[in-house]
Amino acid sequence: GENVEQHPSTLSVQEGDSAVIKCTYSDSASNYFPWYKQELGKRPQLIIDIRSNVGEKKDQRIAVTLNKTAKHFSLHITETQPEDSAVYFCAARDSSASKIIFGSGTRLSIRP
Amino acid sequence: EPEVTQTPSHQVTQMGQEVILRCVPISNHLYFYWYRQILGQKVEFLVSFYNNEISEKSEIFDDQFSVERPDGSNFTLKIRSTKLEDSAMYFCASRRLAGLSTDTQYFGPGTRLTVL
Numbered sequence: 001g002e003n004v005e006q007h008p009s010t011l012s013v014q015e016g017d018s019a020v021i022k023c024t025y026s027d028s029a030s031n032y033f034p035w036y037k038q039e040l041g042k043r044p045q046l047i048i049d050i051r052s053n054v055g056e057k058k059d060q061r062i063a064v065t066l067n068k069t070a071k072h073f074s075l076h077i078t079e080t081q082p083e084d085s086a087v088y089f090c091a092a093r094d095s096s097a098s099k100i101i102f103g104s105g106t107r108l109s110i111r112p
Numbered sequence: 113e114p115e116v117t118q119t120p121s122h123q124v125t126q127m128g129q130e131v132i133l134r135c136v137p138i139s140n141h142l143y144f145y146w147y148r149q150i151l152g153q154k155v156e157f158l159v160s161f162y163n164n165e166i167s168e169k170s171e172i173f174d175d176q177f178s179v180e181r182p183d184g185s186n187f188t189l190k191i192r193s194t195k196l197e198d199s200a201m202y203f204c205a206s207r208r209l210a211g212l213s214t215d216t217q218y219f220g221p222g223t224r225l226t227v228l
Contacts, residue, residue: 032215034215034217036155042222043219043220043221043222044219046218089154093215098167099145099160099168100157100217102154102156104153104154
């Protein structure tokens with residue numbers, strides 16, 4: 001089955017700097033890659049997603065890139081702000097299944 | 113904007129007791145899910161449900177677990193005889209199957225289950 005690896009597990013960046021979180025997936029049939037932000041004690045919130053027919057997607061300060069050949073995808077947050085502090089999860093889903101397989105999460109801290 | 117809702121927000125139970133966790137998916141969604149998250153760990157898939165039957169389940173979803181859609185709005189997860197290791201946050205999610213953004217799963221706020 002699908003396996004998603006995520007790194008780093010923790011990331012601390014200065015406010016205003018960029019943050020990058022990287023994930024790899026194992027199943028080449030996977031075609032949908034969402035990213036979720038989870039604040040302490042709250043539900044995972046979808047922040048951006050990308051489908052396998054697209055290499056990059058951007059939404060204001062957030063961008064995601066996908067390299068299907070290497071089975072890598074990454075989240076980029078620019079001009080980080082204190083409210084970006086949270087745990088971020090990457091995930092993948094293949095076309096034959098409905099479930100989402102999550103990565104292990106990255107705890108992002110923004111230093112003032 | 114419609115949201116997935118879950119009750120209760122926190123459930124404390126004794127080991128061996130049965131618990132039922134309740135979810136109300138978004139009204140025009142047809143695909144429903146349960147996930148769980150042990151404290152400090154990643155979110156894990158338990159089961160998906162479509163057209164009144166289980167469409168997929170993980171190894172975690174053993175005979176102690178069951179799901180049901182007892183009426184047109186609720187979706188429940190039952191754990192027959194809880195174990196200490198069932199302590200976790202349980203998230204319900206739903207997905208629409210027609211129109212835009214059919215891939216997106218929307219998560220409820222979760223039920224924190226504590227087994228003593």
